[in-house]
Amino acid sequence: MNICEDMGQSSLIDRFRGGDVRALARVITSVENSGGLLPAELMPIFNRTERAFRIGITGPPGAGKSTLTDGLCALYRRERKTVGIIAVDPTSPFSGGALLGDRIRMNRAGLDPGVYIRSMATRGNLGGLAEAALDAADILDAFGKDIIILETVGVGQSELDIARATDSTIVVLVPESGDGVQAMKAGLMEIGDVFVLNKADRPSAERAAGELKTALELKYHEDSWNPPVIPTIANRSEGVGDLLDALKHHWRTLAESGLLKEKRRNRRRERIRQLVNGELRRSMWNEDRLELLEKRLDEGDNPFSIAAELKKDFLKKR
């Protein structure tokens, strides 16, 4: 089904270009539903990607990521920057998490047309969630958002993939999660450009910040960028201004060193590879071949010979 059916294709693209939020939502939904593939008729919207500053924010559940995201968003809005937020919850495979987030936020940001918030929960496919989130980021970029914030829970593969696909990644920790070893084990130390120690009014905060700084110094003493540790109390908006400054500093450093250009090229490369791989998967698994697969499963053949047969069938029929 053509997704532009009931408003006309050119009309949807025109409205998207004209800044219509409902058209934006529609485009994101259509990409989500098509399994990470942009329908051909929407390709024209991608004439001006890669303009926005992309921020990733990650950390354990309950660390205060959403509150910090909202605080940053408010500061960017004061600078008249438009903001797109993608809240990704890959830990909720069946239902719940992302929807809950939606509901909480609906009242707050729904009124500011300069902010667009989208929640995403996991999809069936391996890696599908990361793809969908990055698609949404590209779409928000094309829509003209100045700042795009990708908020992810936890430390699984999709979160790492998302973090790698942003210009700057914020890792949010709280004093309790701060015994250093756990954070390092969780792979968070490697992906953070800026570290936030939230709930910094808790008794153990100073010690935790010290440990975190030591761990970072051991790791980064030879790099051009030393990730700072910013103490915040997000629910009282304390320290969010410092976080904003750190992000700006990081972005400037990236731009000056040429790393920003490199990061973005890597991102485009990965994006294209994902697009092609996704396209191949979709062409491969048509109804005929799914049926053949079930037949062979009934017959109890060796998985490898079934796989070989299916691949051969695909390449023969093209």
Place this chain on the structure above:
Amino acid sequence: MNICEDMGQSSLIDRFRGGDVRALARVITSVENSGGLLPAELMPIFNRTERAFRIGITGPPGAGKSTLTDGLCALYRRERKTVGIIAVDPTSPFSGGALLGDRIRMNRAGLDPGVYIRSMATRGNLGGLAEAALDAADILDAFGKDIIILETVGVGQSELDIARATDSTIVVLVPESGDGVQAMKAGLMEIGDVFVLNKADRPSAERAAGELKTALELKYHEDSWNPPVIPTIANRSEGVGDLLDALKHHWRTLAESGLLKEKRRNRRRERIRQLVNGELRRSMWNEDRLELLEKRLDEGDNPFSIAAELKKDFLKKR
């Protein structure tokens, strides 16, 4: 390069069939290195897959998964069952985690030829780790292990994929992680067949167990299997026998209801789809096409038109 080169192909397969642990390690490594693809010459080893009982064990870092795994392993050994353990650490994208686990375990289990332990850290590809772990499980199964335990850290997509690919999944929680909401948010409630509340000697354990049971009852009251909650103190081996009984009970229930057969068919189906998708990706991204991709990136084309061109090139040249 043919991986069987220096010991002769038939010799490697013969030694694998003969129960040679070095041949087993070699086969797993070769699959790992080939990106989840079984080299064609090794296919004959898969004549007797899907015989072992496959157990997944997951939960937050520090909950005691390794200790429980070792405790279960010891009990199975007393029953003269052979055991294969795959310890997966997807949260360690660069180095560290999985290797550390290896080193700790080396002394303990290295002496018992009835136990084979393999650690795996993440690989570059999206979803590659889950694939590699499931490959290793198939190989251990073909090798003749009676019990295969897949141990994973955290709650990311790969862990969920691994959990879905086992016969029974154990979710390990500790009283501190037990405020119910967090566990549910993390998607753990949905994947557990048996829940363990480890460190059950801690003061808050009873309350945590109660909350967990209530949450499970709300969720499962209409199903044929109600996941039990087993209190354990793994480092004193307390409760591990109860866990073993619960696993046996779950497996029996699965087998009697026909669900075991269904689960295994689903597993085979997913496996074959992964094999084909992986094969297509590998055929796609040969040097010529990687070069073409770089050229187009230089030229700054639209990602979608580059992707379309590359896909067309692939299908034309086959």
